[in-house]
Amino acid sequence: MDAIAPLLAFAPILVVAILLVAMRLPASRAMPIAYISVVVLAFFVWRLDVATIAAASINGLVVTAQLLFIIFGAILLLNTLSESGGLAVIRRGFTDITPDRRVQVILIAWLFGSFIEGSAGFGTPAAVCVPLLVGLGFPAKSAVVSGMLIQCTPVSFGAVGTPILVGVKNGLSGSDRVVKYAQSELGTTADVWQTILPLVGGRVALVHMICGALIPLFVVAVMTRYFGANRSWREGLRIWKFALFASLAMTIPSTVIANTLGPEFPSLIGALVGLALTVPMARWGWLLPKEPAWDFTESADWPADWNGNVEIRLKDAGHQLSIFRSWLPYLMIASLLVLTRLPYPTFGASEMTIGGLLKQVTVPTSAETTKNLFGSAVSIQPVAPLYLPGALFIVVCMLTIPLHRMSKEAVVAATTRSMQMVVSASLALMFAVPMVQVFINSSGGEAGWSAMPEVLAGGVSSLVGGAWPLLSPFVGGMGAFVAGSNTISNMMFSLFQFQVGQNIGADPFWIVALQAVGGAAGNTICVHNVVAACAVVGLVGREGDIIRITSMVFLYYVTVAGIVGMLVTM
Secondary structure, three states, X not given: OHHHHHHHHHHHHHHHHHHHHHOOOOHHXXXXXXXXXXXXXXXXXXXOOHHHHHHHHHHHHHHHHHHHHHHHHHHHHHHHHHHHOHHHHHHHHHHHHOOOHHHHHHHHHHXXXXXXXXXXXXXXXXXXXXXXXXXXXXXHHHHHHHHHHOOOOOHHHHHHHHHHHHHHHHHHOOOHHHHHHHHHHOOOOOOOHHHHHHHHHHHHHHHHHHHHHHHHHHHHHHHHHXXXXXXXXXXXXXXXXXXXXXXXXXXXXXXXXXXHOOOOOHHHHHHHHHHHHHHHHHHHOOXXXXXXXXXXXXXXXXXXXXXXXXXXXOOOOOOOOOHHHHHHHHHHHHHHHHHHHOOOOEEOOOOEEHHHHHOOXXXXXXXXXXXXXXXXXXXXXXXXXXXXXXXXXXXXXXXXXXXXXXXXXXXXXXXXXXXXXXHHHHHHHHHHHHHHHHHHOOOOOOOOOOOHHHHHHHHHHHHHHHHHHHHHXXXXXXXXXXXXXXXXXXXXXXXXXXXXXXXXXXXHHHHHHHHHHHHHHHHHOOHHHHXXXXXXXXXXXXHHHHHHHHHHHHHHHHHHHHHHXXXXXX
16 A cells, blocks of 8 residues: 555645646636545545644635735735826836836846845735736736746745745754764754755755746746737747846846855845846846837737736826835835844844744734644644734835825725735635645554655655656655745755655755755745735636646756756766
8 A cells, every 4th residue: 555655645736737737727616626635535545533634724724814814915005006096107117117028027027026035935926026017017817927937046045045944944953864964074063054054055046046047038938929919939039138137137146145145135135136237237228139129919909818807907196106106115015024034133132123023913822722733733823913924015005095195085995906806816725725734734644654745755756766866856846836835845855855865875965955946946836826826916717827837937947957956966
């Protein structure tokens, strides 16, 4: 029976792929079936008790509530700017830089999106950039695809380095093998994590620089191929010089920072440097082809499936609204995200950070309340609502009302429309995230098997042996696909990857780095990130179409990372 365990563990992933991608079912129908499939496996095959399945499912609902809170905040900001007239001014500002949509998508999705990823992570770039693109005149489907495609290169250093500092560290913690290897091979005598995490982060950044070199060009080429009048790859490839410059303007500083300052700031500072270098290039037309600016056809000619079921209104302000005041809400969001995620400034004798202060307010107030829920091994961590990006979005929306001198009617319209849009995303997420939690928390059953992700990864590693570096990123990507997070993928698989690296005689920290790179790439096809991105522009039900496109870039990314892995571990 143990021999087929990896195949059984793969079944829920296969169910999701078939229903969403092959059969094109909307996530609201596919994810309930996927949830049932994983519960059946957990109960009848892994032989988990009902208490564990119920606790994991409730944990998933708690995570869902947090995601919906973030989505609501992002949608509310979009609708607030739409009603205030700020979005119309922002659109004109981008047109003043360049009317070329190929350049606009690089500036917004790739560079601004990477900055937001470095600040907040956890799918926030899609929540911010996708509706902004739609407000600028992009088809909703094109905006979602573009927002998801960049969810790879900057992700390993998202949320001020969380996938490395939390994901890799927690994944490797508790193993004497890791400590002994670091002490013997790296000469570490003090805190081993001060050596291990910067080492892994530097290697991750180097692989990302290689794999991510073509991502902006992919974003543009996919846009012109699937959403252009001529359905042409070539129209996107024509700006290869500018796209490559925009890529290196972000990834080179990011790699330098990762190898000097550590994992906290590569995406954050790298994206800022990239914007500072790339915006003037776009304004002056350098490295751009001497041809008319590329644009979509008239919106009336777009196929119905390109549009969301909500209208992004571009109202003009009833008074003079400057470009600075129009952009200020986004600048405030970026600033607040950075300020609440940085390890400084600190306050008081306890040296509490701003983020730490916000985390003091939790629901429930004590972790003991939900520890070992129903007597199971599953514990639900208290939620800190003030620390979630959704709370920051709402604060900025409240500040925008007087800043943009909005009327009561405009505020009510923005709030009502935002609530309606969130409801449409709730059903898919209410099953997608609990499914993931049951999948992850499937160890400890009477069958005596490890959790499904570990069983699946173990089966793959036993088949490929010394070729494991080639597949290591793919396993990390599958972890992010089902878990919805590079951080959680790293938690699940880092120790397993380390052990496989030792077993095949490869540098285990290189294998862990490949895991982290693959986990980042998996965000491009992560189901609940796609659902969330679709929800903010009213494109719920088209998730399978999005994943079919983004999966091409995912396969490219993990393949190149795997080849790099084979070369560096030979």
